[in-house]
Amino acid sequence: GENVEQxxxxxxxxxxxxxxxxxxxxxxxxxxxxxxxxxxxxxPQLIIDIRSNVGEKKDQRIAVTLNKxxxxxxxxxxxxxxxxxxxxxxxxxxxxxxxxxxxxTSLTVIP
Amino acid sequence: GAVVSQHPSRVICKSGTSVKIECRSLDFQAxxxxxxxxxxxxxxxxxxxxNEGSKATYEQGVEKDKFLINHASLTLSxxxxxxxxxxxSSFYICSxxxxxxxxxxxxxxGTQLSVL
Numbered sequence: 393g394e395n396v397e398q399x400x401x402x403x404x405x406x407x408x409x410x411x412x413x414x415x416x417x418x419x420x421x422x423x424x425x426x427x428x429x430x431x432x433x434x435x436p437q438l439i440i441d442i443r444s445n446v447g448e449k450k451d452q453r454i455a456v457t458l459n460k461x462x463x464x465x466x467x468x469x470x471x472x473x474x475x476x477x478x479x480x481x482x483x484x485x486x487x488x489x490x491x492x493x494x495x496x497t498s499l500t501v502i503p
Numbered sequence: 504g505a506v507v508s509q510h511p512s513r514v515i516c517k518s519g520t521s522v523k524i525e526c527r528s529l530d531f532q533a534x535x536x537x538x539x540x541x542x543x544x545x546x547x548x549x550x551x552x553x554n555e556g557s558k559a560t561y562e563q564g565v566e567k568d569k570f571l572i573n574h575a576s577l578t579l580s581x582x583x584x585x586x587x588x589x590x591x592s593s594f595y596i597c598s599x600x601x602x603x604x605x606x607x608x609x610x611x612x613g614t615q616l617s618v619l
Contacts, residue, residue, distance in 0.1 A: 393562070393563075398546075424604075424606045426606075426607075426608065428608075434612075435596065435610040435611060435612050435613060436547070436596075436610050437610075438607060438608065438609075441606070441607075479544070481546065481547065483608075485606065485608075487604060487605070487606070489535075490537070490549065490552055491537060491549070491598070491600075491608055492549060493539075493546050493547040493548075493549070494546060495545070495546040496544075496545065496546045498544065
């Protein structure tokens with residue numbers, strides 16, 4: 393099956409700085425790459441996603457980039473705020489058939 | 504977005520007993536549901552894919568007889584942890600895809616299982 397690796401496992405940034413989380417995947421057939429945010433004790437929530445026919449997607453302070461050739465994609469959060477503190481997971485999927493998650497990144501935004 | 508309901512949210516049971524966890528899609532039909540296991544501060548480990556009207560597909564290393572999955576309707580999938588042991592204690596969370604291409608994954612609220 394698919395193997396998704398995620399780095400870093402923990403990340404601390406000062407409020408207002410940017411945060412970048414990177415993921416790689418192994419299966420070239422994967423064509424959908426969502427990012428989830430999970431706050432402590434809560435369910436993961438989809439925050440942004442990208443399909444393989446797009447190189448970049450942005451939604452306000454959050455952006456995702458995809459390099460299909462290199463099989464890696466990244467999450468960029470700009471102007472970080474304390475409420476951005478959470479665990480972030482990347483995932484790879486082939487048309488909704490199974491979703492494989494990265495190992496997660498615990499982001500702490502220091503006020 | 505779509506709503507996935509999962510019950511119970513927390514269960515404590517004795518070793519050797521069985522525990523059933525329910526996952527319901529409230530406002531959409533889900534022919535497929537996914538069951539994950541999550542350890543503290545760890546990732547979501549895919550256990551199995553539940554298929555409505557057919558057998559579940561289990562990931563390598565997941566015991567089929569230990570984790571029984573039933574997807575009897577388009578809105579309900581159940582996971583039964585049989586003869587639970589302390590090492591089965593974990594956070595179990597279900598999810599179901601929805602949306603135009605069935606790519607948006609929506610999660611239940613999870614079940615914290617503690618086996619004494």
